[in-house]
Amino acid sequence: MGMESQTGHHEQHGHAGHDPHEGDDPHEGHAGHAGHVAQFRRLFWIMLVLAIPTVLFSGMFADLLGYTLPAGTAWVSPVLGTVIFVWGGRPFLAGAVAELRSRRPGMMLLIGMAITVAFVASVGSGLGLFPAGLDFWWELALLVVIMLLGHWIEMRSLAQTTSALDSLAALLPDRAELVDGDRITEVAPADLAVGDVVLVRPGGRVPADGEVVDGSAHVDESMITGESAPVRRDAGTRVVAGTVATDSAIRVRVAAVGEDTALAGIGRLVEEARSSTSRAQLLADRAAAALFWFALGAGVLTLVAWLVLGTPEDALIRVITVLVIACPHALGLAIPLVVSIATERAARAGILVKDRMALERMRTVDTVLFDKTGTLTKGTPALLSVTAAVGPDADEALRYAAAAEAASEHPLARAIVSAAAERGLTVPVATDFRAVPGQGVRATVPDGAGSPHEVAVGGPGLLETTGRAPLDEAAWLAEQAGAGRTVLHVLVDAEPVAALALADEIRPESREAVAALGARGIDVVMITGDAEPVARAVAAELGITEVFAGVHPEHKSAKVRALQDRGAVVAMVGDGVNDAPALAQADVGIAIGAGTDVAIASAGVILASDDPRAVLSIIELSRAAYRKMKQNLWWAAGYNLVAVPLAAGVLAPVGFVMPMAAGALMMSASTVVVALNAQLLRRLDLRPDRLGRVGTMTAPAPPVRAPVTSR
Secondary structure: OOOOOHHHHHHHHOOOOOOOOOOOOOOOOOOOOHHHHHHHHHHHHHHHHHHHHHHHOOHHHHHHHOOOOOOOOOOHHHHHHHHHHHHHOHHHHHHHHHHHHHOOOOHHHHHHHHHHHHHHHHHHHHOOOOOOOOOOHHHHHHHHHHHHHHHHHHHHHHOOOOOHHHHHHOOOOOOEEEEEOOEEEEEOHHHOOOOOEEEEOOOOEOOOEEEEEEOOEEEEOHHHHOOOOOEEEOOOOEEOOOOEEOOOOEEEEEEEOHHHOHHHHHHHHHHHHHHHOOOOOOHHHHHHHHHHHHHHHHHHHHHHHHHHHOOHHHHHHHHHHHHHHOOOHHHHHHHHHHHHHHHHHHHHOOEEEOOHHHHHHHHHOOEEEEEHHHHHEEEEEEEEEEEEOOOOOHHHHHHHHHHHHOOOOOHHHHHHHHHHHHOOOOOOOOEEEEEEOOOEEEEEEEOOOOOEEEEEEEOHHHHHHHOOOOOOOHHHHHHHHHOOOEEEEEEEOOEEEEEEEEEEEEOOOHHHHHHHHHHOOOEEEEEOOOOHHHHHHHHHHHOOOEEEOOOOHHHHHHHHHHHHHOOOOEEEEEOOHHHHHHHHHOOEEEEEOOOOHHHHHHOOEEEOOOOOOHHHHHHHHHHHHHHHHHHHHHHHHHHHHHHHHHHHOOOHHHOOOOOHHHHHHHHHHHHHHHHHHHHHHHHOOOOHHHHOOOOOOOOOOOOEEEOOOOO
């Protein structure tokens, strides 16, 4: 983004997991369904309460721990286990059916197969239809409870916290004032038609795209363009729906309504970018699919082998054992637990991970595209330099300017007043303040002896109106113009006595962030609406070599696509509504928390602070979390690679056949290992000041200023 011309402002004013209830995609139904998160949470706690007595009164579990069940309790595990299977297992059974219909076996089919086999074997054993001892009620209960826990954690991490389109809609006013001759009536913005004229009062939002036909005002377009400074809009200029007239009333002829507005266009770009973004399948889904075929194949081979070499009873026991323990509890927690801890760890570091896929993709990012204004820079002007002519010195000239600007709310005025305060100057009280459109501000300011002076502060329009030449500082003025900085002249009693150069301030952490990313082999690119010379000046200060300058808001997503087309994996960092399509188009969208709701809603990751070094924290967290995911999957899948062949009786020829209870214990041990390994992620240090250090750099670079120019 580029800051709107501050000179122009002065001239004009005087101065932008799987939800089985939803389709076949194992994770499609997660996001945005907070109700399903609550359902899984409630179901987990209910099943946990039922699982405790089911396990404790299970004959196999009692034999395993060596205690005797009280008389008359044999019914507890079968009854409660059946409830757990039918009620608690329903989401997994429905998901298994969905995966069968879509011919995409995965976690749901693996879980569904395990709990179904455990249920049928336990019921059959209890009724005498199967060999005695096939009491899997406790395994069924634990499997359902642990998988419910995993899916609750998974769905919670996937839940969307905001909606980009809702945020866009919130920018429009509830009512519009329609001008009908001498009458003004309130109507809904949806009822406006092209050609209608509406009145926008000071502080009011423009209800539709249109053209100013009467009046002039400074319009705050920050929610659309991301630029911090209001833009002067006079008769004949266009205004956009959702922007705010800050200081004067204007009349606007409606040129576009509904789906034809710029706001609606941004919404479409967000939706298009999101819908075109492929959702990579989770590692756990791929592992579950492989394990399903592995378990099924192992079951068939076990059946054939034991029918040939053993008895039908042995074959049945071995096959049931293989199919029950083939679904490791740990696999259900391997990914969700890491994601949950990672997002919690990120939140403590001021990073909100809205989309877990964004967290997973961040480790592969090789290009970070930074928006300029409000991201690498602070988005607010600051006084950079003062040069004075013969007469008052620089401090005296600044004192005059601050006194004249004290009554103005314009960002440039605030910067001048703040600079005077920072220098410890005593600013006299001005009288007769006037903001003159197209010129600047005027006021009567007393000097040190109390004598009044007419003071004016403004840009080129002020000099043209007064017929005065610019300050006789050609080299200084050329330097400021070359860097695109805003130059305001200070006139005392109609004579130019000083000139002020103002610029958008670069965040002190930005240079450190750029250097640290480069040291990690990550390309840094800057995108802005500023002109090429201005953009290059900022990029040079930060050590950025590739710049997209003069980019209109609607073209930002195209620049992201251009980077992606050349093979880059792009993380986009921005803060304005105009960044929303680019944030959605990027492989990872990162919104600055101080930005607009729409930018935040369109991003997968949100930075609570405005420190660009936090991007490094996300990368480190993503890489660490991915390592833990892989380790956990190896633990979970490794259990299967060892336990299933043993349960199938591969060592039977040497006299060893693994008991069913031993397989169940190995399954539980695998779950404990996975949980403990995920906890190690809490030790990761995500402090941006530590991650941002490169070489001997241990302190932030000194503040620098970025140019302020027109778009």
